[in-house]
Amino acid sequence: MAWLKIYFVTLMFVFAGTACAVAQDNTTQTRDFTFETQGQTLSGLIDTPASGNAEALIIFVHGYGGTDIRTRNPYSQLRDRFAELGITTVVWDKPGQGESEGEFDINQPVASSAQEVVDAARHLRETGVAGADKIGLWGISRAGWIAPLALAQDSEISFWISVSGATVEDNYFYLLMSNLPCEGSSEEEAATIREEWLNGYRIFRSGGTQDEFSAATETLRANAYIQSMRGDWWNQIDYEAAQRELIAAGDSAPYDKVNGQFISVPNLETLLSNLDVDTLALFGDRDRNIDWRQVYALYDETLGQNPEASLQQHVFEGADHVITLAETGCIREMRARQSSVKPDGYYQMQLDWLREVVLSD
Template sequence: MVLRSFIILILFVYNSAFGQIKTESFEFIHNGKKLRGLLDLPIGQKPTSVILIVQGYGKSNIVEGNWYYDLRSNFVKLGLACVIWDKPGCGKSEGEFDVNQTVQSSADEVLSAIKEIESKNIAGATNIGLWGISRAGWICPLVIQEYPKIAYWISVSGTDDKENFGYLLETNLRIEGRSETEIQLLVSEWQRGNDIFRKGGAFAEYQKATQNLRKDSFWIFLNNSSETEESYLSKQKQFISEHHKFDRKTGLMIYVPNFRKTLMKIQCPVLAIFGEKDANINWRETIALYKETIGKRTKAKLTIKTYPDCNHNLKSCKTGGMKETIENSNKYQPPCDGYFDTMSEWFKKIVL
């Protein structure tokens, strides 16, 4: 892999309640493509650490949209340098956006950024940590496995060892007012349809197995359009060619084989934060998994914090459902009370 990058110029100097922040352009090469992002630095002091923000699912607009500014500012206030970038094909990053980018590919991307930070000897580079949300719960442990010098990890709304869609579907159907009988029927149809799809079953068989599910308004909301045989077969061919692994008992996809063993190897301090109204990931399962793995490692110093009225993005909410979250996505929503304080106090006590 050829790896080049440049810290080009100072873009912004912010004055806020967090203090002055100097923001520079951060660029690095991954798989032959230049990815562009931001490096935030405290003014008037040398950073004690560099923290990388590892994003969750979906497209990004980090540079133009100045995404995660409140989070980044909080880290800079603590004396940290903060690095974040746009995914391939997003913002001004080169390449094509792949909605199905594997977690291993995303982890390799993070490792490329770390190599760049070290090669440029950015202040704080001897003490690199990770903050990651949602699917980053799979990405960050892979990074730590390949780069055991990671000093700490903040896992926000982290994933357990299997795919989360079954939980997402069931929880949101309940929020949408379906009866328990209806939920059981619709989830079982999804499971059956998923099984047919991944094993190469015919489109007609899939249609028959999911006839009630496909008529449900929440399912229609998720999928936007009706599936055609052509699109079904195209997606199926691609999916099967990727040789995914599945849990025999539940039929759920496994994104990181031997994930429990991967977590057991983590020896850095870990702060795990969850919203108790998270309708995307099964936060209770993740907490149990972390306790059974990371929690048994003395050096890991696992700390867990939950917030009663917070959603997947750690924003205050009424239901935590996907519809509510999407409807509020274009509005500024302050983080849940105490969320930033929890991270700050943890840093001061455990890391700094």
């Protein structure tokens, strides 16, 4: 049990699947796609170049939240551009969404999502879909955990475009702290709240009483924005139960020891270091959902040090979590957005990288 009861679990992935819907042109052939995974049939779409031939295939890996690919037509701008380049793309709805079987779980374990990717890739090869002899992944946000797991299981998946990837631990602490100024907190109050969060978790983890925790977190617990995001604070019974569980787990507890955030993929650093894949990582410098600087450094220290892999990273100025131009990058602004504009070079950089790294051999 996490030290904070999180109702939204993580907002790292809010709007992560959002894309402008446009009609696909005659460079793309679209058809239905189904495959079996974990005892259920998932349904999606395959887009192939108009010629019917393809030099590679890209699987789209969703971020957090629900999906409806036939109505929302996500990633359409990219799907069309990739088709023009001679690349097939595949995207499907999560279990219980769209025409996919199963029950939707907004907190679906990342290992389960990764298994979907592995099973889909296997099915695409077995059925001889155009481009399936060279499969890669395009993933956003939460896919920063899913993609490495899938890549580690399927060595035939050879390239990865990571957009606003994931830190080692959950992003909730970063998201809350970085959005405080957008919610009316002064720099001084935001600094106090941050310090109280860290101190409160130290007290909680070290066996401190609820009274000690409460006394150390007065400003944090009174902040209206924090309350709206996490809900009610613990009563004494829940506090002590969660504390016993955490202390009993010791070093094996899947939480960051400093800020208490959940770790979805243990040993992510080692996993990334061992991936022999070509990777393009894209970030926005106004991302208030994930700590993009931390992710940039993580990739540089892992994938970037592997002589059997290649890594190119780019940060778009003025772009938010979904690489859309933004004034603040705050959740409030993203929710109110009526239209979106991508920064210059967003599409072209991906196309150029695919030509030079994926399609050139």
